[in-house]
Amino acid sequence: MLKSLYKKTLVAAVVMVTSVNVFAADKVYRLKLAESWGPNFPVFGDSVKNMVKMAEEMSNGRLKIRVDSANKHKSAFGVFDMVKSGQYDMGHSASYYYKGKVPNTLYFTTMPFGMTAMEQYAWFQYGGGQELMDEVYAPHNLVAFPGGNTGVQMGGWFRKEINNLDDLKNLKMRIPGFAGEVLAKLGATPVNIPPGELYTALERNTIDALEWVGPSLDLRMGFHKIAPFYYMGWHEPATELMFIINKKKLDSLPADLQAILKVAMHKASYDMYVQSYASSAENWAEMTSEFPDIKVKTFPAEVLTAMKKANDEILSEKAASDEMAAKIIKSQQDYLKLVRVWTDISEFGYIQSTKE
Structure with missing residues (x-):
């Protein structure tokens, strides 16, 4: 009889654990994002829409993000504070908008006479740029990621x-x-x-x-x-927008959803650069022909x-x-010296040597 009771208890426990896991897997996590742009703003707003769509699709509907544009939250330059305070879970803006609040944020958008978009992406991902950005945003309970580049x-x-x-x-x-x-x-x-x-x-x-x-x-x-x-x-040779996330909110998400969100932001960021490049080429042709x-x-x-x-x-x-500013400036200048040699040989060299 004890053996039979043990089996029944074990089966009940397995059913309960399985049910909990299914429930956890099906749970929908809802985030709110504030953007600095108006509704349906081209290119910039497209980056946000693409990220939201990818995050929902890759999570099989478990991660849903509501986007509020500047006309709704009424604070185009207030995204930093709204995400920091928890009023919003995420934001899409430009880091240099907040130099008056946190001066060292301005280095992560672009710098005059600095790196091009691909050079800067290389710095973010392989030259220590992301780690420096983490260091600047951490005291404010925020995590920032590249959010789309306009190019030059x-x-x-x-x-x-x-x-x-x-x-x-x-x-x-x-x-x-x-x-x-x-x-x-x-x-x-x-x-x-x-x-x-x-x-x-x-x-x-x-x-x-x-x-x-x-x-x-x-x-x-x-x-x-x-x-x-x-x-x-x-x-602005490489103007990078940013996604910012309230760190407590990010940490509260299951590990797989955190990974999905980061991948969606990364992909949306690069996609915006490509879209901006293509749009500039098309619009330049229209400008020169239609508006002489x-x-x-x-x-x-x-x-x-x-x-x-x-x-x-x-x-x-x-x-x-400023010790932190010195650290960021040195990192950018050192990386520019390293990477520009290759840019000159590859991109610039190719264009110059094949120009008709």
């Missing part, structure tokens, strides 16, 4: 041609991040304005110039209708030299006053 950004739209350094004096320009500090050192007035307000600010003379992204997004924004001078880039009044310019050598000098001086000042 254009230098901006200007109402008037820039012929010399004096033309930068008192120029009010929308330009975030480190580049804003460089222009400020040269006498300009940098401001940061949410994406949805850029055209209006330019139209109403609130600003004299702005940089946004490049042909992939600029053409549809209509900036060329107001500011016809379109300058080549110098300030757009005047594509390169900044004068005098201006570029002054920008580079100002950039180097600011980097030296930041490295001298």
